[in-house]
Amino acid sequence: MxxxxxxxxxxxxxxxxxxxxxxxxxxxxxxxxxxxxxxxxxxxxxxxxxxxxxxxxxxxxxxxxxxxxxxxxxxxxxxxxxxxxxxxxxxxxxxxxxxxxxxxxxxxxxxxxxxxxxxxxxxxxxxxxxxxxxxxxxxxxxxxxxxxxxxxxxxxxxxxxxxxxxxYGAAVLLPDVPVAPPVRAAGGHRRPPGDLADVLGQAEARGAVEVAAAGGHHLLLVGPPGAGKTMLASRLPGLLPDLDEAEAVEVTAVHSVAGTFDPEGGLLRRPPYEDPHHTATPASIIGGGSGQPRPGAASRAHRGVLFLDEAPEFPTAVLQTLRQPLEHGEVVVHRAAGAARYPARFQLVLAANPCPCGRAIGTGLACSCRSLERRRYFGKISGPLLDRVDVQVEVPAVRRAELVGAAESTATVAARVALARAAQAARWAGTPWRVNGEVPGRVLRERLGPDADLLDLVDQGVDRGTLTLRGADRVLRLAWTVADLAGRAAPTRDDVGRAVALRTRGQGT
CATH class of the missing domain: 3.30.230.10 (Ribosomal Protein S5; domain 2)
Known part of the structure; x- marks a missing residue:
């Protein structure tokens, strides 16, 4: 033997x-x-x-x-x-x-x-x-x-x-053969992010992207074709700070399992960016496949940005599968032999036209869609999913008057985002949370000042049914982030008002 x-x-x-x-x-x-x-x-x-x-x-x-x-x-x-x-x-x-x-x-x-x-x-x-x-x-x-x-x-x-x-000491001849090259899966190329200065006009939408980057909030951009939604979304990763050591190891491990990691550049230090096409399947977004489940786009976007352009064109099943990772920050893929867990704490960015023809917002052109078509088109993004998206803003078509003057660069905005992130890191030190977008509403309320009327706008929205209780918590998270960007220790009434506008696409409550 x-x-x-x-x-x-x-x-x-x-x-x-x-x-x-x-x-x-x-x-x-x-x-x-x-x-x-x-x-x-x-x-x-x-x-x-x-x-x-x-x-x-x-x-x-x-x-x-x-x-x-x-x-x-x-x-x-x-x-x-x-x-x-x-x-x-x-x-x-x-x-x-x-x-x-x-x-x-x-x-x-x-x-x-x-x-x-x-x-x-x-x-x-x-x-x-x-x-x-x-x-x-x-x-x-x-x-x-x-x-x-x-x-x-x-x-x-x-x-x-x-x-x-x-x-180990075996008597064997050593062949002179070339190194077997690795086979990389699609998505391993690191594309350089564009500069925010390329986006002209859109002051409100640029501000919404800055707030989303500062607090780790999910974002919905609604506007006609050519308004700059895709440009804004693709520049969000450039506003985010570098990953710390633990995050870099975690993100790199996901991309190693997915087969998209190139070790020549070392650990992945920049937040990843994933933008799957609207023909993607649930398994390609959430993860799966035959045999050992592999991470999907949601996990590859961990600690980064998952961008769904033309969101209403995605299958409903794909959009619904995002609800669990948005709440829990991980994906659990179940198989008969067991379950595989992958981290998926990403920032979700959705871009959508207001209707099939795209003219319903700020184009100056008459919309050719019937009301039923509009409701059916935008209704593909379900209410429960939208309720989990903190920032929801309209991006109207850019007018010539808005093209005058230079726009702020990514570096300028990223510096303000870094200061806001530092304030949040100090506030939430010793807790499981890193940014305002992760903190429960109960904890945020406990840290508010003595002004009992501070949240009147939020309470009115809840009473009228324009804000759910989850939406009210999202508004509170946004108010803290707006205050952090302004350098304030706690939100003011104006901060809460801006947070409500960011949550409700500028339509108030």
């Missing part, structure tokens, strides 16, 4: 679990059995590993091989276990000293020629290994830079299975 052991990491969502990979060689008819709840892609590792070992020049054991992935109750998915399976088999066959690989984590996909191919989710996998006390990690050379981002990890990047076996 011969037994070889090594370690790997299985990912469920962003949670990594250390997996012990055991290979047992028995004197029986030759066979290769893989147990421990492998999925289809992992079950195929039997053929990949056998071909890779043969291509490396090592002898494949002509015995019954049983490979166990423990804990057996944890579902395992993907080709990242290939290298660990191969190393455990070679250790059991005494191609090298078995104990040398027992406490080393191996991650990587094997090609039939023995080359190591990069895999998704290396960053969270290595982080889980280090947290479990396993600091020595072997990964494909293309993934070494990403794995090295984890503090405390001792990373070795290898090009082929032969290089890994040689590292």
């Amino acid at each position: 011969a037994l070889g052991r090594t370690r790997a990491v299985g990912l469920v969502g962003l949670s990594g679990h250390v997996v012990e990979v055991e290979a047992h060689l028995a004197s029986a008819l030759p066979a290769f059995v893989l147990v421990g709840l492998p999925d289809a892609s992992l079950a195929e590792a039997r053929d990949r590993v056998r071909a890779a070992v043969g291509s490396t020049g090592l002898t494949w054991p002509n015995r019954r091989i049983t490979v166990n992935l423990s804990p057996a109750a944890l579902p395992k998915a993907g080709p990242a276990f290939d290298l660990a399976v191969a190393v455990s088999v070679l250790a059991a066959s005494e191609a090298f000293e078995p104990d040398r690989a027992a406490r080393v984590v191996h991650l990587g996909e094997l090609g039939l020629d023995g080359r190591l191919r990069p895999v998704r989710g290396v960053l969270p996998a290595v982080a889980a290994a280090v947290a479990a006390g396993l600091r020595d990690v072997v990964v494909p050379e293309a993934d070494a830079a990403e794995a090295a981002l984890v503090p405390g990890a001792r990373v070795v990047g290898c090009r082929t299975l032969a290089h890994v076996a040689h590292r």
